[in-house]
Amino acid sequence: EAGVTQFPSHSVIEKGQTVTLRCDPISGHDNLYWYRRVMGKEIKFLLHFVKESKQDESGMPNNRFLAERTGGTYSTLKVQPAELEDSGVYFCASSQAPGSEETQYFGPGTRLLVL
Amino acid sequence: QKEVEQDPGPLSVPEGAIVSLNCTYSNSAFQYFMWYRQYSRKGPELLMYTYSSGNKEDGRFTAQVDKSSKYISLFIRDSQPSDSATYLCAIGGTYKYIFGTGTRLKVLA
Numbered sequence: 001e002a003g004v005t006q007f008p009s010h011s012v013i014e015k016g017q018t019v020t021l022r023c024d025p026i027s028g029h030d031n032l033y034w035y036r037r038v039m040g041k042e043i044k045f046l047l048h049f050v051k052e053s054k055q056d057e058s059g060m061p062n063n064r065f066l067a068e069r070t071g072g073t074y075s076t077l078k079v080q081p082a083e084l085e086d087s088g089v090y091f092c093a094s095s096q097a098p099g100s101e102e103t104q105y106f107g108p109g110t111r112l113l114v115l
Numbered sequence: 116q117k118e119v120e121q122d123p124g125p126l127s128v129p130e131g132a133i134v135s136l137n138c139t140y141s142n143s144a145f146q147y148f149m150w151y152r153q154y155s156r157k158g159p160e161l162l163m164y165t166y167s168s169g170n171k172e173d174g175r176f177t178a179q180v181d182k183s184s185k186y187i188s189l190f191i192r193d194s195q196p197s198d199s200a201t202y203l204c205a206i207g208g209t210y211k212y213i214f215g216t217g218t219r220l221k222v223l224a
Contacts, residue, residue: 004158033211042119043159043203045211056211091158103149104212106158 002026004107006092012113018080021110023092025074031095032075033104034067038088046090049075061086082114118142119206121215129223134191138204138215141185147207148180150189152200153217159203163189194222 005024013019025032034046046065047057051072060067064083069075079086089111093104121138128134136150147166151159163178165171171178179188187206191198199221205212 006158031210035212035214042117042121042216043212043214045213048210059211103161103164105161106151108156108158 004092004094004105006090006107006110008110009108010111010113012115013082014115015084016081018078019082019112021077021079021090021092021112023075023077023107025092025094026096026105029094029096029105030072031097031104032069033093033095034075034077035091035093035106036088037091037109038085043091046077079112082112084114087112087114116141118213119204119215121204122218123216125219125221127221127223128194130194130196132194132222134189134194134198134220134222136189136191136202136204136218136220138187138206139185140187140206140213142206142208143182143185145206145208145213148178148187149205149207149212150176150178150187151203151205153203154200162202191220194220196222196224198222 007022032049035043037043045059048055049069052069066078089109091109093106095104119140150163153159168180168182175192177190201217203217204215
């Protein structure tokens with residue numbers, strides 16, 4: 001069974017540009033999560049989808065970040081326009097059961113560097 | 116104060132040693148406790164998952180939870196060089212996980 005996949009693995013962009021990250025969850029997992037780790041800090045929650053619906057986006061830093069999950073399958077996270085402080089590793093995770101009843105499986109992450 | 120505190124290390128031990136990794140948390144509403152292992156340039160990989168106080172064992176790994184003290188531990192027996200990685204504790208209450216900063220472990224051959 002394929003795990004959570006993320007694309008691209010790395011992205012280097014200039015301040016002010018737009019970047020779109022993609023996450024493909026494990027097949028059949030209705031719950032999809034985005035997390036971010038900035039340099040030297042812990043991994044922090046960004047938002048949670050159940051199918052195509054956003055359940056909680058309280059961790060999104062600001063309105064420059066837009067997450068979508070059309071059709072309830074893969075998800076995209078767009079940063080527009082990117083700022084220097086957006087640099088970090090963006091992780092996607094998925095789980096079958098809601099909440100923490102079942103563990104979340106993480107993807108390899110997308111390493112974003114904003115210059 | 117962070118919701119989850121974890122000593123960042125680094126921690127260096129000789130091969131075969133018993134390793135003890137620890138986290139404390141502040142919110143007693145957390146019900147689920149996880150340990151993830153992360154190799155360099157990879158995503159977190161689940162090692163242990165538990166929701167009750169006490170011990171849970173899986174091979175060389177033992178997770179220990181003390182809810183009264185808000186303290187969780189991961190023990191690695193007979194540590195191997197391949198165990199060298201960053202170990203992340205995570206706490207779950209509803210649906211989102213709250214992570215510690217991770218402890219870097221190096222097992223020396």
